[in-house]
Amino acid sequence: MTQAINRTFRIGGDIEVNRLGYGAMRLTGQPGNFGPYEDWDGGVALLREAADAGVNLFDSARAYGPLTADRIVGEALAEHDVVLATKGGVDKSAPGHITVDGSRDTLLRQIDEALVNLRRDRIDLFQLHRVDPETPIETSVAALEEARADGRIAHIGLSNVSRDELDRALGIAPIASVQNRFNMDETGDDGLVDYTAQKGIAFIPYGPLGANPMQRGARLAPREALAWLLRRSPNIIAIPGTTSVGHMRENMTAWDLV
DSSP: OOOOOOSEEEETTTEEEESBOEEOTTSBOTTTTBSBOSSHHHHHHHHHHHHHTTOOEEEOOTTTBTTHHHHHHHHHHTTSOOEEEEEESEEEEETTEEEEOOOHHHHHHHHHHHHHHHTOSSEEEEEEOSOOTTSOHHHHHHHHHHHHHTTSEEEEEEESOOHHHHHHHHTTSOOOEEEOBOBTTBOTTHHHHHHHHHTTOEEOOBSTTOSSTTSTTOSSOHHHHHHHHHHHOTTBOBOOOOSOHHHHHHHHGGGGGO
């Protein structure tokens, strides 16, 4: 008998989410994910449709826009019982131009701004977007632990990290998630997927569909690529992004292939 695959995962051991979430990066200005999404009302409607379809984890970041993805997610979902995740430590001044700052004061200020933009009293999951080469990861995680201790965030996550960096962070505070690039064609973090699974840490792959999933000749259709991730490990939470309600609903049918 084939073992049933879990459809949910408990982030941090206590926040249960469906393993098919939604990534909000594309609800920004184009090109370069810079500026506000041009069809703001349509984006709000899409996010609410996703919540109604059963998506209950929405992933954003300060750098998306910057700030505007958090704002559209907050406007759309302020009254919805869903889990909101965002990231900090990275700012964007223009398309392709980013600044990394993982210092204590910057992270705590960005958490306060994210609370306003997401319209929440507490952020369910706040992730360090990148490790700052000028700031030890221990210092950045200590700042996030300060915010967790005072109730501004519920759980700490890391993005774009190695196993060594994860281990160093774990020496400072509980880590609930890792968000690295991972898909069927880009499996450099295969070992990290298994390592996080052993530790009960969510692995939230960005780029879940690969580099050019909609191009003719792509290795897998989007829902097949998502099904592969869902089968790969029980701690994987896929967060495909889209600007189309139809594509969002099609992505949800990945469960039919698992």
